[in-house]
Amino acid sequence: MNKQDKNNRPSNFIRNIILEDLKANKHGGKVITRFPPEPNGYLHIGHAKSIVMNFGFAQEFNGRCHLRFDDTNPTKEEQEYVDAIMEDVRWLGYDWGEHLYYASDYFDRFYEYAEQLIKIGKAFVCDLSPEEIRAYRGTLTEPGRESPYRNRSIDENLDLFRRMKAGEFQDGKRVLRAKIDMASGNLNMRDPVIYRIMHVPHHRTGDKWCIYPMYDFAHCLSDSIEGITHSLCSLEFEDHRPLYDWFLDVLEVECHPQQIEFARLNLTYTILSKRKLIRLVEEGVVSGWDDPRMPTISGMRRRGLPPAGIRNFCERIGVAKKESVVDVALLEHCVREELNKTAPRVMGVLNPLKVVIENYPEGQEEELEAVNNPEDPSYGTRMVPFSREIFIEQTDFMEDPPKKFFRLAPGREVRLRYAYFITCTDVIKDEKTGKIVELRCTYDPATKGGNAPDGRKVKGTIHWVSTRHAFEAEVRLYDRLFEHPHPDRAAQDGRTYMDFLNPNSLKILKGCKLEPSLKDLEPGKVVQFERIGYFCADSKDSRPGSPVFNRTVTLRDTWGKIEKRFRKKNNRKQA
RNA sequence: UGGGGCGUCGUCAAGCGGUAAGACACGGGUCUUUGGAACCCGCAUUCGCAGGUUCGAAUCCUGCCGCCCCAGCCA
Numbered sequence: 113m114n115k116q117d118k119n120n121r122p123s124n125f126i127r128n129i130i131l132e133d134l135k136a137n138k139h140g141g142k143v144i145t146r147f148p149p150e151p152n153g154y155l156h157i158g159h160a161k162s163i164v165m166n167f168g169f170a171q172e173f174n175g176r177c178h179l180r181f182d183d184t185n186p187t188k189e190e191q192e193y194v195d196a197i198m199e200d201v202r203w204l205g206y207d208w209g210e211h212l213y214y215a216s217d218y219f220d221r222f223y224e225y226a227e228q229l230i231k232i233g234k235a236f237v238c239d240l241s242p243e244e245i246r247a248y249r250g251t252l253t254e255p256g257r258e259s260p261y262r263n264r265s266i267d268e269n270l271d272l273f274r275r276m277k278a279g280e281f282q283d284g285k286r287v288l289r290a291k292i293d294m295a296s297g298n299l300n301m302r303d304p305v306i307y308r309i310m311h312v313p314h315h316r317t318g319d320k321w322c323i324y325p326m327y328d329f330a331h332c333l334s335d336s337i338e339g340i341t342h343s344l345c346s347l348e349f350e351d352h353r354p355l356y357d358w359f360l361d362v363l364e365v366e367c368h369p370q371q372i373e374f375a376r377l378n379l380t381y382t383i384l385s386k387r388k389l390i391r392l393v394e395e396g397v398v399s400g401w402d403d404p405r406m407p408t409i410s411g412m413r414r415r416g417l418p419p420a421g422i423r424n425f426c427e428r429i430g431v432a433k434k435e436s437v438v439d440v441a442l443l444e445h446c447v448r449e450e451l452n453k454t455a456p457r458v459m460g461v462l463n464p465l466k467v468v469i470e471n472y473p474e475g476q477e478e479e480l481e482a483v484n485n486p487e488d489p490s491y492g493t494r495m496v497p498f499s500r501e502i503f504i505e506q507t508d509f510m511e512d513p514p515k516k517f518f519r520l521a522p523g524r525e526v527r528l529r530y531a532y533f534i535t536c537t538d539v540i541k542d543e544k545t546g547k548i549v550e551l552r553c554t555y556d557p558a559t560k561g562g563n564a565p566d567g568r569k570v571k572g573t574i575h576w577v578s579t580r581h582a583f584e585a586e587v588r589l590y591d592r593l594f595e596h597p598h599p600d601r602a603a604q605d606g607r608t609y610m611d612f613l614n615p616n617s618l619k620i621l622k623g624c625k626l627e628p629s630l631k632d633l634e635p636g637k638v639v640q641f642e643r644i645g646y647f648c649a650d651s652k653d654s655r656p657g658s659p660v661f662n663r664t665v666t667l668r669d670t671w672g673k674i675e676k677r678f679r680k681k682n683n684r685k686q687a
Numbered sequence: 688u689g690g691g692g693c694g695u696c697g698u699c700a701a702g703c704g705g706u707a708a709g710a711c712a713c714g715g716g717u718c719u720u721u722g723g724a725a726c727c728c729g730c731a732u733u734c735g736c737a738g739g740u741u742c743g744a745a746u747c748c749u750g751c752c753g754c755c756c757c758a759g760c761c762a
Binding site for chain 1: 689690691692693694697698699700701702703708709710711712719720721722723724725754755756757758759760761762
């Protein structure tokens, strides 16, 4: 019925095209793709979709995927970005092997192709100014007019183009244009500019060139030179495909790749446009491109998202031509799914409440065995210190609990995970504020490890940490960057996406009490704070012996949902 | 009649003339030393709308409607 491959990947239209091409032996049975970023910014989750697709198809069909930097505009590109992009692609788990390329590697060949175009009368040097070119181009509904320079002789065009290359003319004075059709309904075919003069040094070719090819000319030729079979790009290039094909048809090339367009990724509660992300960085809304709230690869890495989870997400969202917005909950689900299998469990108390166990001998302490990962016995166990005074989570105690609250309350017994059953005997409050400052409890020595020999059960199990052994750390709770699921759609009546930022996207907690084993956690490594969520030691702000933690994602919170419903119901009653 | 695309569950998404996969989300339950995980159940009589062809249509035809992209010497 529904075609699925062995890896259970759902069928999609691009895979179907590749499958058909393979069956027809279209490219000699080869699949060669490429990921072609412009090194003018940082990669984000939208690029991850493209990376996973391009490298994924290459792996699936025993082909290969090239990493190619589309560096044809030196005014925007920098080495810093190429380094960052390579790091991100590698971190995502992909390897381009020998196949690292730069469009700038082909500048000589592009130039030769351009001369070839002139020689066959398909290109001309145009002296119109940028404004004039725009005026001559016509509009969406009206045809354009031909440039007065369109019928220069081949010799004159060749001479002029060579002088452009030699640096005889200032920026903007002349361009090379393809001679196609000024009346075409597709504006890209109205004698598009293919070379422009830019006296700007290039991050790789230095000042060797002062003319640079445009995307439409360079991209199809780069693909062709590299023997790409399937050139995947986003929807907005659909209109460029006729031009892509025109160059490859008109020029003498050995390989004519097929351009296929797909819808780019959009995610709820965030934005994925480079221009808009820049604003967040520049206005200091976030700390940088790698702020853990950013949808950038570097941000997600710092936040603790596992590459395998991101890859899985990219495969699960599918590929189609419909413009869509994927629920970020799916990303979070994929992240939890991965982390549940791989993250060691530890105990940490974010908002501590002191508990004194009155019948536990003063000065006594012991170590209790705790499981590191219930999903994987190979993670083993560790010893956690226990003593008379411990911290528990403030939210794990309620003086006057509602039904369904299973945690600690006056007179109620709960289990301390991997330790003992305790019963709350007294609540100590600050005399002035009335705030609960301490709990008094008793423990049952027979329940060591967490089981009662008499078989009695408790409904709640809570985490804890021994006051004497805990260390304090800063923990950063990250949440969605925007409070609106569609910041772009919401923007209207003068309001922009900037007006829908989530004011609580970062909450900094100081003085959190963590179990001692965490003290030397390697930055970047993700652990689960039991019952709370997944956290990693921040790679920038952690110091040896003094880690700072980032919350990667919360655990699924069933109680939170019940509580929310509860509150709603009560509000309705009051109203 | 500028040109090019897209409309299947709240959100993604299969489906390619034989009677609507799956995932996330949501709701309910089992189990549980994480209110985690796991497991079970429920969740589109209908595919933008209207006609037509056919024994049979989400799939073919016609006509509408809605949304997106294109007028950089950006990519």
